[in-house]
Amino acid sequence: MKSIIVVNDESPQAKHAAKIALLIAQKVEANLLLANVNNIHVNIHREKALTTADNKYPTNDWQSAGLMEDLKLAVQLDGGFTPNIDCLDNSKLTEDGLVKYINKNNVWMVVKGMQAFGSNELNRPLFNIQSVLNRVHCPALLVPEHAQLKKFERIAYMADLRYCRLSVVKYQAELAKPFNANALITHLPASGLPDLDQQYAWEIFNEQISSYIDYDKLFYNNIKERNLLKALDVIINGMNTDILALVNHQYHFMGILGRYITQSLPPPIHIPVLVFPF
Numbered sequence: 001m002k003s004i005i006v007v008n009d010e011s012p013q014a015k016h017a018a019k020i021a022l023l024i025a026q027k028v029e030a031n032l033l034l035a036n037v038n039n040i041h042v043n044i045h046r047e048k049a050l051t052t053a054d055n056k057y058p059t060n061d062w063q064s065a066g067l068m069e070d071l072k073l074a075v076q077l078d079g080g081f082t083p084n085i086d087c088l089d090n091s092k093l094t095e096d097g098l099v100k101y102i103n104k105n106n107v108w109m110v111v112k113g114m115q116a117f118g119s120n121e122l123n124r125p126l127f128n129i130q131s132v133l134n135r136v137h138c139p140a141l142l143v144p145e146h147a148q149l150k151k152f153e154r155i156a157y158m159a160d161l162r163y164c165r166l167s168v169v170k171y172q173a174e175l176a177k178p179f180n181a182n183a184l185i186t187h188l189p190a191s192g193l194p195d196l197d198q199q200y201a202w203e204i205f206n207e208q209i210s211s212y213i214d215y216d217k218l219f220y221n222n223i224k225e226r227n228l229l230k231a232l233d234v235i236i237n238g239m240n241t242d243i244l245a246l247v248n249h250q251y252h253f254m255g256i257l258g259r260y261i262t263q264s265l266p267p268p269i270h271i272p273v274l275v276f277p278f
Contacts, residue, residue, distance in 0.1 A: 002030035002108040005098075007127055008067060008087075009037050013113030013145035015067060020143050020272065021111040022071050023151075025083040027178040030108055034067060034087040035098055037127045095131050102136045110140045115264045130261040133248055139171065139276045141243075144265055147272055150242070152176070155274075156184040156235050157245040158252045161196060161204050161220070165247060166212055168276050172245055173215035175274075181242070183218045185209065188231050190251040198222065228255040232268055242271055248278040 004025050006018045018034070025032050071085050088101065102110065112129045133140045155176050157168055164185060176183040185205065189195050196204070205220040221239070225231040235241050246253040253275065256266065265273060 002028060003033055003105065004030045004109045004111060005033045005035050005088075005102065005107050007037055007110065007112045007129065008034045009113075009127060011113060011115075013115055013143070015070070015113070016145055016147070016149075017111050017113030017141075017143035018067055018071060019074065019149055020147065021109075021141070022074055022083070022085075023149065024109070024111075024141075024175070026075070026078065026081050028108075028175065029081050029083070029178075031084040031086070032071065033107075034085075035093055036087060037093055037098075095128060099132055099135045102132070102138060107136075107138050109138055110136070111143060112140060113143050113145060116145055117264045117267050133261070133275060133277060137277055139245075139274050140261075142261065142265060142273045142275060144270055144272070146270060152179045152181045152242040154182045154184060154239060154241045155243045155245065156186050156221075156239065156241040158186050158188060158232075158235060159247070160190040160193065160251070161185065161187040161201055161209075162193070163190065163250070164204075164209060165276070166209065168245065168247060169209055169213055169218070171276070173213050173218055175243075176217065177215055181217070183215060184221055184239070184241070185219070186221045186223050186231075186235050186239075188223045188228070188252065189226070191255070196222075228252070229268065232256055236269065236271055243274055244269070244271060245274045245276065247276045250278065 004021050006014070006021045008014050008018070021032060024030070068085055068087065075082050110132065129140055129142070155172055157172050159165070169183070169185065172183045187196065187201060201222060202220070210218055223231045223234060225234050236244065246256065261275070
């Protein structure tokens with residue numbers, strides 16, 4: 001059974017990301033695990049958590065109690081597949097501990113809510129999702145706090161077709177299939193490389209990629225815009241993309257997100273970004 005981990009720091013963006021994670025979990029038939037990463041104000045809230053939860057949850061799970069109940073209620077209202085929703089039994093979960101758990105248990109996805117660009121929540125610990133992503137084998141879904149909660153229709157993998165990763169496309173199709181969504185490979189040449197001849201590009205797509213993917217809604221798009229940020233706007237807004245897929249540390253990732261993932265996504269990005277390990 002697949003499992004999806006939601007990074008829970010009790011922020012509004014974490015709660016919103018958890019709802020999107022639940023939508024995905026119900027479609028791909030995965031279980032949800034809440035990873036508590038916020039240890040601030042534990043003593044202040046512990047008594048309230050114990051009384052309001054009627055001691056139903058262990059004291060080190062108080063952070064997830066309310067969110068778990070909200071998610072379980074959402075499942076009941078929605079129907080369909082019912083994922084198991086639980087939390088990692090560690091109130092002082094470290095990044096190293098989370099990495100070990102993810103790799104040992106073959107976690108399918110990590111979901112992290114992202115702050116609005118320019119926000120400054122100094123009273124909240126900064127969980128380093130980049131540090132985790134650098135050491136795990138599953139992708140991280142970065143969810144902007146204002147991302148729409150909706151059925152996904154288009155998932156676009158932004159890559160130079162010459163360096164397109166088959167493992168990423170297989171995962172992309174696996175995510176797209178239960179949503180009946182289009183899986184798009186959007187070609188944009190890496191910096192300094194010439195564009196591909198159109199016929200040669202189709203040969204690469206058909207012979208080296210599409211023939212290995214069992215999904216009939218996999219498509220190839222050659223993005224004509226050569227400015228990276230303008231191309232990003234075309235993919236997100238012009239093509240109505242619902243999830244953007246990038247590979248950690250590769251050209252498109254660096255040009256859009258910078259050298260590493262911070263606590264927020266750049267202003268042009270208002271949809272979830274699925275970042276795959278390098």
